[in-house]
Amino acid sequence: MRSKARVAASFLFCCVALPLGIAPSAGCGEDGSAPYAGWDTAEDSGNVYRVRFLAPPWKRVPTTDGDGRIELVVPPVFGSLDAGAPPKFRLEASLVRGLALPTLQAEIARIGGALVLRDPAPFTTLSSDIGFTAVVADRTNARFYQLVTLAAPGDRALLVVVQLNEDPRNDLEVDAMLRAIDVRPFAE
Amino acid sequence: MRAANCHYFAALALSGLTLLLASAARADEPAATAIVPPALARDGAARAADGTALPIAAADSDAPSESAAGLGEPPAGVAPRRAEPLPAPVDDDPPWAGPRVELGYTHYSLGDGFGGGAVHAVSFGGYLPTRQLRLGLIGDGGARDYALGGGDAVLRATLVAGWQGVGLVDYVMPYVVAVASCGVVVGQRFATTFADALLGLGVEIGFEVNPVRTLHFGASLAHVRADLDGLGYGLWVLRLFVGL
Numbered sequence: 001m002r003s004k005a006r007v008a009a010s011f012l013f014c015c016v017a018l019p020l021g022i023a024p025s026a027g028c029g030e031d032g033s034a035p036y037a038g039w040d041t042a043e044d045s046g047n048v049y050r051v052r053f054l055a056p057p058w059k060r061v062p063t064t065d066g067d068g069r070i071e072l073v074v075p076p077v078f079g080s081l082d083a084g085a086p087p088k089f090r091l092e093a094s095l096v097r098g099l100a101l102p103t104l105q106a107e108i109a110r111i112g113g114a115l116v117l118r119d120p121a122p123f124t125t126l127s128s129d130i131g132f133t134a135v136v137a138d139r140t141n142a143r144f145y146q147l148v149t150l151a152a153p154g155d156r157a158l159l160v161v162v163q164l165n166e167d168p169r170n171d172l173e174v175d176a177m178l179r180a181i182d183v184r185p186f187a188e
Numbered sequence: 189m190r191a192a193n194c195h196y197f198a199a200l201a202l203s204g205l206t207l208l209l210a211s212a213a214r215a216d217e218p219a220a221t222a223i224v225p226p227a228l229a230r231d232g233a234a235r236a237a238d239g240t241a242l243p244i245a246a247a248d249s250d251a252p253s254e255s256a257a258g259l260g261e262p263p264a265g266v267a268p269r270r271a272e273p274l275p276a277p278v279d280d281d282p283p284w285a286g287p288r289v290e291l292g293y294t295h296y297s298l299g300d301g302f303g304g305g306a307v308h309a310v311s312f313g314g315y316l317p318t319r320q321l322r323l324g325l326i327g328d329g330g331a332r333d334y335a336l337g338g339g340d341a342v343l344r345a346t347l348v349a350g351w352q353g354v355g356l357v358d359y360v361m362p363y364v365v366a367v368a369s370c371g372v373v374v375g376q377r378f379a380t381t382f383a384d385a386l387l388g389l390g391v392e393i394g395f396e397v398n399p400v401r402t403l404h405f406g407a408s409l410a411h412v413r414a415d416l417d418g419l420g421y422g423l424w425v426l427r428l429f430v431g432l
Contacts, residue, residue, distance in 0.1 A: 033300075033301060035302055056380070057377060176302060
C-alpha cells in the first residue's frame with residue numbers, strides 16, 4: 001500500500017507539479033517561430049520608411065540626422081566595422097525625388113561597368129508596397145548589387161541598394177530582408 | 189475470522205500437498221542417462237544431464253577403451269601432469285543490472301519564422317537502474333532546416349528525472365519524467381557564423397517495450413519550453429529509440 005502511494009505521489013509530482021512549476025518559466029521570450037522573430041527595425045529620421053534587419057550580424061551605421069538615410073552593414077569580421085576589407089553586405093536606403101522605375105534605371109546607369117543580371121521587374125513587399133527591382137554586377141570591383149525602388153509619399157521614391165560579394169538572385173535572406181521594407185502608411 | 193483461518197490452513201495444506209507430489213514425481217524419475225555429445229562438452233568428456241562426467245565407456249561403447257593400467261611409470265625426474273580443474277559451466281548469465289543505454293532518432297521543430305526549422309537528430313543516452321526513479325542523460329546531435337539558406341547544426345544534452353513503472357505491465361514500462369536540456373545551435377546568417385545557446389525545460393512521457401533480457405525499444409513525446417538567443421519556443425520532441 002505504501003509503495004502504491006509512493007508511485008502515485010511520484011506520478012503526480014512528474015505529471016502535474018513539474019510541468020506547472022518549471023515549464024512555463026522557460027522560454028518566455030518572443031515567439032521564435034513567428035516571421036522575422038528576433039529581427040530589429042531601423043526607421044528613418046523622417047519616419048517615412050523602416051527596414052528590418054537581423055542583428056547580429058547586421059549593424060546600423062550612424063548617419064547624419066535629417067537626411068532620411070539608413071545604412072546597414074555586415075562587417076567582414078564578426079563584430080568589427082573597420083577591418084579593412086569591404087563589408088560582406090551593405091544596405092543603403094534613401095528617399096529621392098521621382099518615380100520608382102526611372103529612379104531604378106538611373107541608378108543602374110550610375111554604377112560604372114554594370115552588367116545587368118536581372119532586368120528591372122516589378123517588386124512587391126510584404127506590406128504591399130509596390131516598386132521595381134534589378135540585379136547588376138560591377139565588373140570593376142567584382143561586387144553584386146540588388147536595387148529596389150518603392151513608391152513613397154510626396155512624389156518620391158525609396159531607393160534601396162544592397163551590395164554584396166555573391167550573386168543575390170538566389171539569396172533568400174537578402175530577398176526576405178528587402179520584402180520586409182515598409183513604407184508609410186505602415187502595415188501593422 | 190474463523191472462516192479466514194480455515195481458508196488459510198486449507199491453502200497451506202494444498203500448497204504442502206503440491207510440493208510433496210512434485211518431490212515424489214522427481215524421485216520417481218529414472219536416473220538421468222542422457223549424454224551430452226562429446227563434441228559439445230567443453231573438456232571433451234561425456235557428461236550426464238546433471239553435468240557430472242561419465243566414464244568414457246558409458247558414453248560410447250564402440251570407442252577403444254583407454255586406461256592407465258597398461259602404461260608404465262613415467263621416467264625418473266618427470267612429474268606426472270594433472271589436468272587443471274575447469275571452472276563450473278555457467279548455464280545462464282544473470283540479467284544486466286547496470287545502466288541501460290539507448291540509441292535513437294529525435295525530431296522536433298525549432299521554427300525559423302520562414303517555414304523551416306525541422307530538426308532531425310541522432311540521440312544516444314541512457315538511464316540508471318534506480319527502480320521507479322528514472323534518472324538519465326541523453327545527448328542528441330543533428331541538423332536544423334533553415335528555409336533561407338544552409339542548415340544549422342544542433343547539439344543538445346538532456347537530463348531526465350522522474351518516475352517509471354517498473355513491473356507495472358509485462359514487457360512494457362511507461363514513464364513520465366521532467367527534462368532539462370542545454371545545447372547549442374551553430375549556423376550561418378548572411379554569410380556570418382553564429383553559435384547560440386539552446387536551453388529548455390519540460391516534461392516527457394514515453395514507454396519501453398522489453399521483449400527479451402535488456403533489449404528494449406520505445407518512443408517518447410516531450411513538450412519543452414525552450415529559449416534560443418532570447419526567443420521562446422514550444423517544442424514537441426518525438427524520440428524513437430532502441431537500447432540495451
